[in-house]
Amino acid sequence: MTVSALLDWLNAAVHPIDAQAHRDALARQSRLTKPPGALDQLETIAVQLAAMQGAADPAVNNVHIVVFAADHGIAAEGTSAFPQAVTGEMVKNFATGGAAISVMARHLNAHLEVVNLGCINDPGELPGVVNRPLGAGTANAAREPALTQQQLTDALDAGREAVSRAQHQHGELFIGGDMGIGNTASAAAVICALLEQPARAVTGPGTGLDDEGVARKVRVIDTALALHGPFADTPLEALRRLGGFEIAALTGAFIHCAQVGLPVLVDGFIAGCAALVASRHNPAVRQWLLFGHHSAEPGHRLLLEALDARPLLNLGLRLGEGSGAAAALPLLRLACALHNEMATFAEAGVSEKSD
Amino acid sequence: MTVSALLDWLNAAVHPIDAQAHRDALARQSRLTKPPGALDQLETIAVQLAAMQGAADPAVNNVHIVVFAADHGIAAEGTSAFPQAVTGEMVKNFATGGAAISVMARHLNAHLEVVNLGCINDPGELPGVVNRPLGAGTANAAREPALTQQQLTDALDAGREAVSRAQHQHGELFIGGDMGIGNTASAAAVICALLEQPARAVTGPGTGLDDEGVARKVRVIDTALALHGPFADTPLEALRRLGGFEIAALTGAFIHCAQVGLPVLVDGFIAGCAALVASRHNPAVRQWLLFGHHSAEPGHRLLLEALDARPLLNLGLRLGEGSGAAAALPLLRLACALHNEMATFAEAGVSEKSD
Numbered sequence: 001m002t003v004s005a006l007l008d009w010l011n012a013a014v015h016p017i018d019a020q021a022h023r024d025a026l027a028r029q030s031r032l033t034k035p036p037g038a039l040d041q042l043e044t045i046a047v048q049l050a051a052m053q054g055a056a057d058p059a060v061n062n063v064h065i066v067v068f069a070a071d072h073g074i075a076a077e078g079t080s081a082f083p084q085a086v087t088g089e090m091v092k093n094f095a096t097g098g099a100a101i102s103v104m105a106r107h108l109n110a111h112l113e114v115v116n117l118g119c120i121n122d123p124g125e126l127p128g129v130v131n132r133p134l135g136a137g138t139a140n141a142a143r144e145p146a147l148t149q150q151q152l153t154d155a156l157d158a159g160r161e162a163v164s165r166a167q168h169q170h171g172e173l174f175i176g177g178d179m180g181i182g183n184t185a186s187a188a189a190v191i192c193a194l195l196e197q198p199a200r201a202v203t204g205p206g207t208g209l210d211d212e213g214v215a216r217k218v219r220v221i222d223t224a225l226a227l228h229g230p231f232a233d234t235p236l237e238a239l240r241r242l243g244g245f246e247i248a249a250l251t252g253a254f255i256h257c258a259q260v261g262l263p264v265l266v267d268g269f270i271a272g273c274a275a276l277v278a279s280r281h282n283p284a285v286r287q288w289l290l291f292g293h294h295s296a297e298p299g300h301r302l303l304l305e306a307l308d309a310r311p312l313l314n315l316g317l318r319l320g321e322g323s324g325a326a327a328a329l330p331l332l333r334l335a336c337a338l339h340n341e342m343a344t345f346a347e348a349g350v351s352e353k354s355d
Numbered sequence: 356m357t358v359s360a361l362l363d364w365l366n367a368a369v370h371p372i373d374a375q376a377h378r379d380a381l382a383r384q385s386r387l388t389k390p391p392g393a394l395d396q397l398e399t400i401a402v403q404l405a406a407m408q409g410a411a412d413p414a415v416n417n418v419h420i421v422v423f424a425a426d427h428g429i430a431a432e433g434t435s436a437f438p439q440a441v442t443g444e445m446v447k448n449f450a451t452g453g454a455a456i457s458v459m460a461r462h463l464n465a466h467l468e469v470v471n472l473g474c475i476n477d478p479g480e481l482p483g484v485v486n487r488p489l490g491a492g493t494a495n496a497a498r499e500p501a502l503t504q505q506q507l508t509d510a511l512d513a514g515r516e517a518v519s520r521a522q523h524q525h526g527e528l529f530i531g532g533d534m535g536i537g538n539t540a541s542a543a544a545v546i547c548a549l550l551e552q553p554a555r556a557v558t559g560p561g562t563g564l565d566d567e568g569v570a571r572k573v574r575v576i577d578t579a580l581a582l583h584g585p586f587a588d589t590p591l592e593a594l595r596r597l598g599g600f601e602i603a604a605l606t607g608a609f610i611h612c613a614q615v616g617l618p619v620l621v622d623g624f625i626a627g628c629a630a631l632v633a634s635r636h637n638p639a640v641r642q643w644l645l646f647g648h649h650s651a652e653p654g655h656r657l658l659l660e661a662l663d664a665r666p667l668l669n670l671g672l673r674l675g676e677g678s679g680a681a682a683a684l685p686l687l688r689l690a691c692a693l694h695n696e697m698a699t700f701a702e703a704g705v706s707e708k709s710d
Contacts, residue, residue, distance in 0.1 A: 034455055035436065040651065042682070081390065081708050089705040093388055098698025100389055107692045108475035112474025207390035208708060231456055290356040296395065315667065315686070316395030327397070330685030331670070337462045343453025353436050353563060 009160060009253075010236075014284040015261030022051035022163050025058075031344040034354065041312060045332055046339035048290065052171070052298035057340045060173040060263075060332045063110040064166035065322050066099055066253065067094060067177035068159070070117040070245035071137025073146060075182030081208040084137070084181045088119035091179065094321075095126035101177055108329050115162055117155060117245035132158045133160040134245050141189060141224040145241040152240040152248055159252030167315045171285075173332065174257050175292075176250045177322025178270040181207075186272035188299055189221045189242035193232045194276055195306055199225060202299030204269075206318075235280035243277075250274030250352065257282065258288040265332065267325040268295035268317065272303045279307060290332070293317055293324030365591075365607075369639040369651045373407035377406035385698040390708065397668060400687055401694035403645065406616045408527070412695045415528040419521035420677050421608065421620035422449060422456060422532035423514070423572060425472040425600035425616040427494025428501060429544075430537030432575040436563040438538045439492070443474035446534065449676075450481040456532055456676035458689030463684050466524065469534075471519055472510060472600035487513045489600050494662060496544060496579040500596040507595040507603055514607030522615050529612050529672075530647075530685065531605045532677025533625040536562075540627035543654055544576045548587045550633055550661055554580060557654030559624075562673075573628040596633075606628030611637065611641040620660075620687065623650035623672065627658045645687070648672055648679030 008021070025047040030036060031107075035045065070085050092112045093099040093116075097106065105112035114129045116122075118136050133155050138146040147155065166174055184206035191202050194253035199221035206215055224242055232238035239248055251274040257264045257279075266275045266289050279286040286307065293313035294300060305312065312328040345352050380402040385391060392398065404413035426442050433687035447453040449469045450462065460502035468483045471477075476491050478484070489509050493501040502510065514531075521529055535541075539561035546557050554576035560569055579580075579597055587593035595604055606629040612619045621630045621644050634641040641662065649655060659666065667683040700707050 032455075033445070033453060034674050036561070038672065038674040039455065039678070040673070042672070069440065081707050083709055085706050089703070090388070092701040093698055093705055096698070096701045096703070098388060098696075100387075100697055102393065102695055103692050103696045104689060106696075107689060207393070225371075258380060286367055312670065314669065315397060317397070318395070319389050319393040323394070327686060327689060330689075333687075334459060334462060334682060336688060338455055340646050341450055341458045341461075342455055343451070348444070348448040348451070348453045351438050351440050354438055 003347055004200065010156065010255060012259050014258040014282060017051045017287055018054035021054045021094050022047060024056060025050035030074060032342040033345055033348050033350045036233060039338060042331065042338060045290065046335040049336060052288065055220060058336045060336060062171050063108065063173045063175065063329060064143045064171040065101065065105050065110050065175040065177060065326060066113045066115060066162045066245035067179055067321055068115045068117055068241055068249040069119060069179040071120045072138035072182030072186050072244050074142055074220065077138050077142050078156030079185040079217040079220050080182045080206060081213065083182050084120045086210065087181050088121040088123045091116050091129060092126060095128050099321060099327060100319055100323050104326040106324060114166055115158055115249065115294040117158060117249060131150060138244050141242050144222050145228065146186065146243055147240045147248065151245065155245045155248035159249035160256040163253050163256040163260065164207060171262060174253065174262050174264050174273050175304050175322045175325040176253050177267055177269065178250065178320045180244055180246050180247045183244050183246065184297060185217055185221060185243040186242060187247060187270045189224050190238055190247065190273050191276060191303055192221065192225055193238040193242055194235060194280055195227060195302060197302065200223065202302060204298040235277045239277050240306045247274050253278045253280040255285055258285040265328060266291045267322045267326040268320060269297040269300045270320055270336065272300060277302060277330060278309060292328035295324065301345050359436050365511065365610060366572040367614050369637060372406045372642055373409035374410045378403060379411060380405035387697040388700055390472045394693060396533040397686065397690040397693060400645065401690040404479050404618060404691060408645065411693045415525050416686060418528045420456065420460050420465050420530040420532060421468045421470060421517045421679060422676055423470045423472055423535055423601035423604040424474060424534040425629050426475045427535055427537030427541050428495035429575065430495055431495050431538050432497050434572040434575050435537045435539040435561060436568065437474045437536050437661060442534055442536050443476040443478045445669065446474060446478045446484060447481060450483050454676060455674055455678050456681060457611045459678060459681040459705060463681060468517065470513055470604065472513060472604060487675060493599050495529065496541065496583065496597050497575050498584065499509050501541065501598055502595045502603065504662060506600065510603035511607030512602045514604035515611040516616060518611040518615065522617060526617060529608065529619050530677045530680040531608050531618050531626050532621065532622055533601045533605065533675045535599055535601050538599050538601065538625050540572055540576060541597060541599040541624045542602060544579050545593055545602065545628050546631060546654060546658055547576065547580055548584060548593040548597055549590060549635055550657060552657065557657060559652040559654055590632045594632050602629050606632045609633040610640055613640040620680040621645050621646045622677045623648055623675060624652040624655045627673055631658060631662060632659065646685035650679065
């Protein structure tokens with residue numbers, strides 16, 4: 001895809017939310033046999049899904065989880081506790097069903113797809129893995145732009161394609177996951193650029209750096225910000241210069257979900273970074289995003305505040321792969337079931353609140 | 356059951372936790388393909404369940420939810436936003452499947468039982484409802500002890516019986532729920548007595564009192580505390596003088612769960628009050644308790660601190676019925692699946708953390 005063709009779809013309008021379905025869902029919640037507001041976030045989620053789906057009976061049975069995997073040149077600066085070989089090794093682990101997200105997808109009866117965008121050690125052809133190679137990882141953002149224009153275009157497009165596949169299979173909810181050693185450094189750099197924060201405000205231990213490692217990571221990100229900051233004049237240019245293939249693919253996926261009207265359940269720090277880029281590119285994207293969990297990565301709080309997001313879970317998770325969103329999926333399903341199946345005061349013959 | 360026979364079972368020893376299974380589960384978590392600790396509370400829960408069940412592969416497939424329903428004499432003082440008729444009406448709603456916990460139990464494939472301990476408007480015989488009448492609600496604790504000695508004995512025993520039924524059906528997890536208009540006032544009074552707090556520190560809006568209603572509720576609870584405090588010299592005596600039938604039944608249930616080695620997932624404010632009484636009666640009960648959610652009822656924070664509990668969810672729920680614990684159940688199941696089914700680094704050929 002050329003850059004100009006890319007811009008055509010990236011700038012297409014976002015699907016409208018159904019205001020009437022929203023009002024109807026709110027009214028129904030007030031009639032169900034519980035004190036008003038007693039199910040709080042479970043009520044909110046059901047009402048949001050009803051409005052997104054334009055339905056009286058929202059449902060998220062058919063769920064598509066897509067994990068985008070890629071390596072990061074910035075890892076050469078020593079910003080991760082794990083070696084880069086792990087990215088490709090984990091792609092195999094996803095395919096053979098041993099990774100956390102594989103186990104969760106199986107138990108949640110969700111469709112799991114892995115999109116390999118380019119690892120240092122290419123795992124080759126694997127069942128359930130879509131190969132969309134953009135290079136053996138990104139360039140090192142501490143020295144040069146992480147992605148070329150063509151790589152950015154192709155990565156965004158890989159996200160759009162994954163959403164199209166989910167849509168053609170009648171997906172009712174999209175979860176985007178990530179795998180990429182070094183990607184908390186890339187995400188932190190993009191977030192810093194967009195929120196105009198220094199590295200120390202957003203940088204954390206990722207997969208398990210010690211204090212010295214975090215200090216080094218802060219210096220590397222500050223170097224990258226000094227190099228690219230003056231040229232990162234749009235969200236997509238910040239993404240290109242500082243981000244990663246999988247962060248770009250998630251950004252393209254979230255934008256396209258909003259365009260086709262497919263609700264997104266956003267995972268943690270990496271997916272949250274993509275949600276920020278997507279929402280800064282087009283603020284109308286935000287209304288299609290639900291938030292699954294609050295990551296243990298310390299920079300996630302600033303990111304959630306910038307997105308005005310209140311995630312469902314806060315379990316100290318910091319794994320990625322879409323696992324925090326997957327953990328929250330049963331709450332969306334329960335919220336729908338409660339909305340659709342609870343009796344009203346009139347149906348059950350239950351007395352209402354005293355005046 | 357006589358009071359002395361009651362004391363025989365109430366003071367029986369608690370089932371021991373399996374220390375070897377605990378060590379083995381911790382060791383297994385460290386070998387799974389994720390950064391150490393990256394699943395945080397999901398790891399902790401799996402390890403706790405493995406230790407409780409003495410199993411390498413913990414499971415909570417067979418889950419028993421028991422909702423104890425009863426009315427409260429203290430409601431005559433105007434401490435609730437809903438009329439007392441609702442308790443019996445909701446028992447019918449549980450039986451016909453329209454209540455929140457009915458919908459949740461169905462979707463979670465959990466066994467739901469309702470134990471009616473005595474409502475103002477008796478709903479009569481209903482499918483799925485065990486009738487164990489102790490009176491048409493408790494006495495008004497603002498004027499006299501809420502329960503007689505015999506009612507306390509019988510209520511605790513009703514809890515024990517429910518656990519025996521769950522155990523005979525090979526239950527792997529017990530969730531105790533509550534239904535009783537006025538029961539946040541009773542629970543707050545018991546909590547105040549045990550934690551030596553004034554009513555204002557623990558009293559909240561319950562099902563939806565306004566500020567004036569909360570102020571009245573505080574005065575009523577302070578009156579009850581002044582009347583009974585000097586005589587509430589044991590946790591069970593505080594429970595008898597200030598509590599309710601369902602709070603006592605939950606207390607008996609939690610104590611018996613610990614005795615037979617059945618893990619408990621504690622719901623919100625009311626079940627939490629029973630967990631406090633049970634743990635004060637015998638501190639060894641505490642190790643059999645997992646905590647599902649942090650209620651919106653403001654006094655719950657003090658209660659959780661006293662129990663040193665870190666619930667899984669904080670969704671603003673304030674419904675009771677066991678709904679907050681039920682909402683957390685999928686997280687326990689995912690935690691078990693991850694523990695049992697994830698690949699180890701060696702199995703998957705994934706590189707470990709760099710030194």
